[in-house]
Amino acid sequence: MxxxxxxxxxxxxxxxxxxxxxxxxxxxxxxxxxxxxxxxxxxxxxxxxxxxxxxxxxxxxxxxxxxxxxxxxxxxxxxxxxxxxxxxxxxxxxxxxxxxxxxxxxxxxxxxxxxxxxxxxxxxxxDLGRAPTLQDKLTARDSRAAERALLSWARSLGRLHAGTAGREADFHALLRRLGGPGRIEDPDLAAETTEVPRMLSGLLGVTVSDPVRERVATAVAQARSAAFGAFSPVELSPDNNLVTGSGVRFLDFERGRVRTALIDAAYLRLPFAFWPDALALPAGMSEAMIAAWRAEVVSVWPSFADDAELADQLTVSELLLVWRITRRVLPTLDLTRHATPLSREAALVTWWRELAKHAGYARHTDVAEHAARVAAALGARLGPHADLAFYPAFR
Missing domain, CATH: 3.30.200.20 (Phosphorylase Kinase; domain 1)
Structure with a gap:
């Protein structure tokens, strides 16, 4: 043998x-x-x-x-x-x-x-010690502790943005000293405007109208803009955040860069969306997180004190975030079987539904109608249970 x-x-x-x-x-x-x-x-x-x-x-x-x-x-x-x-x-x-x-x-x-x-x-x-991560809080069974951790995360993100606003020149000067590039650009942004419409048409039968394409182009321009520039960890996933007695602390800056803070702020509406294990939050949680973030940054960017202005800016960034998630995730999904509440299929349906809702609130009617069509097309293929489950802390 x-x-x-x-x-x-x-x-x-x-x-x-x-x-x-x-x-x-x-x-x-x-x-x-x-x-x-x-x-x-x-x-x-x-x-x-x-x-x-x-x-x-x-x-x-x-x-x-x-x-x-x-x-x-x-x-x-x-x-x-x-x-x-x-x-x-x-x-x-x-x-x-x-x-x-x-x-x-x-x-x-x-x-x-x-x-x-x-x-x-x-x-x-x-060494910050053996403090729990934000992921630990979301997967435990204490909803109050998870809520406090999420609000602390949003406040810490706002303080991070406020403390580093306008520091792009400093960041790139330090980067050049270590042999890095003069600027860090996102090479995928240009592809966002061309690849997703083909995917939506070919896989879901949904056509992207010219007004929506223009909205996406505006979102890409916003992402490239120096307006509201601040440091971003980029890897915004709950396992990269420690919940300490002094608040949430960020770890892992291997992709850290200076970019518009509105990209990070969009994650307050669709928390940790690029994280493979992302789930849903209860009603009102994202709004509370946005309020906590805004309280930290409004002294640096006073225009965010205006509810309509902030909603408009966040909706533009949320559109790009959902667009990019779709580009990455849609080709990998199985659209021939019903989705489970813990699947990436359910997550994608939920993100498009959330975009439709928020775009409606911000009176981006063209985006709201398009997002609703995409969500309906996904739901028709993935079945009646394609609603993303809550994190265990909120079940």
Whole structure:
């Protein structure tokens, strides 16, 4: 009898590679700390922290030293070199933390950067401990705690925007110092105006009118505009946010950049829509989150004090957000069977229905009618139960 040991062998190789990556991250962290403080610093008891990006992330304890370092810290090591001509996640994250470290502690909304080095491609940041993530709050069974966490997230997002408004030149100057591009552009924006109409026509039989195409073009121009520019983590998913005693803190800036804050604000209407596990929130929750965000930014952007102006701007951004989700998700869906309430099929139907509702409120009649047609076409294929379920905290 032949025994298949390939799985065990592959697991052993992965484990060994993981140990080597962990050791490399610790060594890089010790090196940059030693250079930063001018004396040898040793890190012990390394703990690998899961992450979805290219970095090896490690929590480690600092051996007693004469420096005012915390007892534990987090090392993020990017072992792969930058690819010329492409965005560099190490540079974007390092510059993001540098931008925040220059702010007052109550304006940072993220861990403090303790040291970084472009040669070793490593960052050492403050350890915020074992605080729950926003995802933990949404998947638990405490609706009050989840509501408080969402409002804290919205306030933190507003404070992040207000604290970094008008800092685009600073961000790009820091990025160039680390060898990054002069500007970070979204290469997919141009495709939004051409690919989605073909998808909607070919897969759903819904034609996109010229007025709606013009609305999308306006949304793309808004996304490219420097108006309301502020820092964005870009990766707005609940597993990238820690719920601490001082409020929600953002993690993972590997795609961090300066862009119009209205792109992020659209996520207050369709929270975490690009996250694969995104679910629905109860009535009124998004409106409360928008109010919390607006309270933080209105001193920087006074026009947002006008309800009609804010609704108009948010609807334009929401249209682009739904458009982009459709471009990414629609070709992957199974439109031949009924959707379950936890599926991406149900999520897409819900996002289009929400867009129709909000566009109606903002008197964007052409968008509202188009969104209602798309939602109806999706619902006709996906069945009567294509309503997205609430997060467990709100069931």
């Amino acid at each position: 032949t025994v298949d040991t390939s799985s065990a062998g592959d697991a052993g190789v992965r484990a060994e590679a993981g140990e080597l990556a962990l050791a490399a991250a610790v060594a890089a962290g010790e090196a940059v700390l030693s250079r930063r403080f001018g004396s040898s610093i040793t890190l012990v008891q390394p703990e690998h922290l899961e992450g979805s990006g290219p970095a090896t992330v490690v929590r480690a304890r600092v051996v007693s030293s004469s420096f005012a370092l915390p007892r534990t810290l987090v090392v993020k090591h990017y072992p792969d070199p930058a690819v010329p001509g492409r965005a560099d996640p190490f540079a974007q994250e390092a510059v993001s933390y540098q931008l925040f470290t220059a702010l007052a502690p109550d304006e940072r909304m993220c861990p403090e950067l303790l040291a970084h080095d472009g040669r070793d491609r490593v960052l050492v940041i403050e």
